[in-house]
Amino acid sequence: MSAPAAAATxxxxxxxxxxxxxxxxxxxxxxxxxxxxxxxxxSTGAVVDAAARAGARAASLARSEEGARSAAEDAVRDVLGRRGVQCGSGAQSPVAFGTMAGPGGDLDTVTVTVRCDVPLRDLLGVDALNGKKTMTGTFTSVVDRYRGD
Structure with a gap:
């Protein structure tokens, strides 16, 4: 290839x-x-799972069904608040109790399910996005039999 052709290329x-x-x-x-x-x-899904775990543990230490519900809701709100997860419709923490088959119907497990609707703009950091992502976490804890009456 000649010099002028190489220069043109x-x-x-x-x-x-x-x-x-x-x-x-x-x-x-x-x-x-x-x-x-x-x-x-x-990471937001992991926070919702952690909130369910904390709620179930708090409910398992309570002495009454009413106290268990209240303790679970407080624990769920605490974990979500500390980790900065804002649920669009508010955190819901229905507490379901399992019962033993034996006489007396003592509670043996408590299950907490946390359902959190997180706006996509919070997750992705883009204000132009509308919509939400539903995160669900469930955890079952054995009720502490020696918690007192």
Missing amino acids: RRRDAGAVPVEAAMLLPVVLAFVLIVVAAGRVQ
Whole structure:
């Protein structure tokens, strides 16, 4: 190849790298944002699971069904509040009790289910997104038989 032909080829290729980078940058940026969003959804799900676990444990230590419900709701609100998870419709923590088959009907387990509707704009950090993601966590704890009467 002669010197003038090589120079002409170099001039035609000049600027190709910035154009390729400009085309690739939005794709890479979108991929990074998707990975960050998936991580935030996963960590929020873990917080909801932790709230259910704390609620079940608090309910298992209570001495009455009413006290168990109150203790579970307080524990759920505490965990969600400390971790900064804002439930759109408020945290719901229905407490379901299992009963023993023996006489007396003593309680043997308590199950707490936390259902939290988290707005997508809170998860992804983008105000333009509407909608919500429902996170559910369930945990069952054995009632402490020696908690007192």
